[in-house]
Amino acid sequence: MSLLALSNITIRYGRLTAVRNVAFTLTEGEILFITGPNGAGKSSLLRAIAGVTPPAGGRIDFAGADITGRAPEDIARMGLSMVPEGRDVFGSLTIEENLLVGTGMHARERNWRSRAATELEAVYDTFPILKDRRHSQAGLLSGGQQQMLVIGRALMTNPRLIAIDEPSLGLAPNITDQVYERLIALRAHRALTLLIVEQSSTRAQLVGGRMILMRGGEVLLDGDARAMGQSEAMQAAYFGYGDH
Amino acid sequence: MQTIFDALSLGSLYALGALGIALIFGVMRLVNFAHGDVISFSIFALMWPSTDAMAVVFAGDLPWFLLIPFVLAVGAGLSVLSEIVVFRRFRRANPATMMIASFALGFVIRYFLLMLFSSRPKSISLLPALSQPVEIFGARIPLLQVITICATIAMLFALTAFLKRTRFGLEMRAAAENFTMARMLGVRANRVIMGAFALSGALAAAIGLILAAQTGTADIQMGAAVMLMAFIATVIGGLGSLPGAVLAGFLLGAASVVMQTVLPIDARPFRDAFVYGAVILVLIFRPQGLIAARGTKERV
Numbered sequence A: 001m002s003l004l005a006l007s008n009i010t011i012r013y014g015r016l017t018a019v020r021n022v023a024f025t026l027t028e029g030e031i032l033f034i035t036g037p038n039g040a041g042k043s044s045l046l047r048a049i050a051g052v053t054p055p056a057g058g059r060i061d062f063a064g065a066d067i068t069g070r071a072p073e074d075i076a077r078m079g080l081s082m083v084p085e086g087r088d089v090f091g092s093l094t095i096e097e098n099l100l101v102g103t104g105m106h107a108r109e110r111n112w113r114s115r116a117a118t119e120l121e122a123v124y125d126t127f128p129i130l131k132d133r134r135h136s137q138a139g140l141l142s143g144g145q146q147q148m149l150v151i152g153r154a155l156m157t158n159p160r161l162i163a164i165d166e167p168s169l170g171l172a173p174n175i176t177d178q179v180y181e182r183l184i185a186l187r188a189h190r191a192l193t194l195l196i197v198e199q200s201s202t203r204a205q206l207v208g209g210r211m212i213l214m215r216g217g218e219v220l221l222d223g224d225a226r227a228m229g230q231s232e233a234m235q236a237a238y239f240g241y242g243d244h
Numbered sequence B: 001m002q003t004i005f006d007a008l009s010l011g012s013l014y015a016l017g018a019l020g021i022a023l024i025f026g027v028m029r030l031v032n033f034a035h036g037d038v039i040s041f042s043i044f045a046l047m048w049p050s051t052d053a054m055a056v057v058f059a060g061d062l063p064w065f066l067l068i069p070f071v072l073a074v075g076a077g078l079s080v081l082s083e084i085v086v087f088r089r090f091r092r093a094n095p096a097t098m099m100i101a102s103f104a105l106g107f108v109i110r111y112f113l114l115m116l117f118s119s120r121p122k123s124i125s126l127l128p129a130l131s132q133p134v135e136i137f138g139a140r141i142p143l144l145q146v147i148t149i150c151a152t153i154a155m156l157f158a159l160t161a162f163l164k165r166t167r168f169g170l171e172m173r174a175a176a177e178n179f180t181m182a183r184m185l186g187v188r189a190n191r192v193i194m195g196a197f198a199l200s201g202a203l204a205a206a207i208g209l210i211l212a213a214q215t216g217t218a219d220i221q222m223g224a225a226v227m228l229m230a231f232i233a234t235v236i237g238g239l240g241s242l243p244g245a246v247l248a249g250f251l252l253g254a255a256s257v258v259m260q261t262v263l264p265i266d267a268r269p270f271r272d273a274f275v276y277g278a279v280i281l282v283l284i285f286r287p288q289g290l291i292a293a294r295g296t297k298e299r300v
Helices: A042-049 A072-077 A095-106 A112-126 A128-132 A143-156 A173-190 A202-207 A232-239 B002-028 B035-044 B064-085 B095-117 B143-165 B167-177 B179-184 B189-215 B222-237 B242-262 B265-285
Strands: A002-013 A016-027 A031-035 A057-062 A080-083 A161-165 A193-198 A210-215 A218-224 B133-136 B139-142
Touching (some): A002 A193, A016 A042, A016 A057, A016 A218, A031 A202, A042 A080, A042 A161, A042 A193, A072 A080, A072 A095, A072 B179, A080 A143, A095 A112, A095 A143, A095 B167, A112 A143, A112 A173, A128 A143, A143 A161, A173 A193, A173 A202, A210 A232, B002 B035, B002 B139, B002 B143, B002 B167, B002 B189, B002 B222, B002 B242, B035 B064, B035 B095, B035 B222, B064 B189, B133 B143, B143 B167, B143 B189, B167 B179, B167 B189, B189 B222, B222 B242, B222 B265, B242 B265
Parallel strands (some): A031 A193, A161 A193
Antiparallel strands (some): A002 A016, A002 A057, A210 A218, B133 B139
């Protein structure tokens, strides 16, 4: 059953059309990479899914409900957790406070405090570096640690789907490897669905899974990341020759 | 000794006012110029409408443990109401539009009071037991001043504990730093903003209560003067920074009182000019404020 379904999504900023008629579905447990060069509309698409910039046209369904135009907090509460580009840690809050912000959404449920504590330990197990520095200000963390923090923060809300915008941005390759290693392990462990935006397709081909290639606001290719590897359309998308 | 207490009690007023402005600015980038009128309104809520010079008291005779919560609730209520009725419609507008809306709202509240009570200041005796002096270190200090200072400190501690220790406080701090990100973590925008307005309104009411008790009068202009100084304190403190607002509030109070005593007699009427001069100096050397707030820092 599809967890997330986009149909005919169009996003505009003023007169500029950033995304045009994009459609895809994402099955529970799947891992999907959205790749493409700068300005392809990848981040705009994620922001629309998260409810930050509602689409000008089209419809987004998540977990069987129409979420088009819903507020970001409502979408987050339905189990879609967004990790935006640039990481957006709350720099003046401590690491532990950063992790706890999102747990408030379960405050109506029974035992939510003890569940949040369990969740916190699980995140600390995944990212031990965060536990060591739990009481220091998040703004003081390195880029890689901040990336781990925001992924951990998204996990704390116990989501069904995590959408991550450019997790490798600004990170050294070996740190990116670590981040991905954790993500893949988490996915297997928690039956998470992952939607990852990356500019380069190399990571998608390394990890495997499904990949959507975007350019100029439209979907060019949709298929198995590894199979797509050497295709001509791929080359064309990035380097711009061919009929575009 | 007397000077220190004067400085602290005046500083308390400014600090509370600055805090009320900074709280709202923090979560929605709105400088709420109606804040001063909330101060006046919460005091006038204690009287029946009349144009007499003597206040026709309706709730002012309540014992203190009912009076104080009543006034605080009025301030919080009016503030939340202004959010729901006015500011919510401007949520997506740019900050200048919101600021002008807040001016307009301030005028509406002020002229509403003018209509019911006329512009004549009214004498009102609130908590008269507090005007007796007490002796501290050989100086005779009005009991009210001592209570003002203690109450302010208590409120600051309570607010800090609220922001640091409760879930709602955590959500407010996160929202003040990055509102969109907080929402993407499920923090409800409306609840956080209404919470900030409620706190801010209660702080405004506390100022009104202190002012009315100190001066024995209620004047529809009473909030405006404090509001101006409090606004300046939030700017010096670093817009949106709560510790900065408090610090700058106390500094401004101290500066006013100190200048009142050290300036030559002829220059005293121009005291405020000197205070504002000092403000300009601070801003030249620290344009981001004494304690810069994170959310408002320029991004590189």
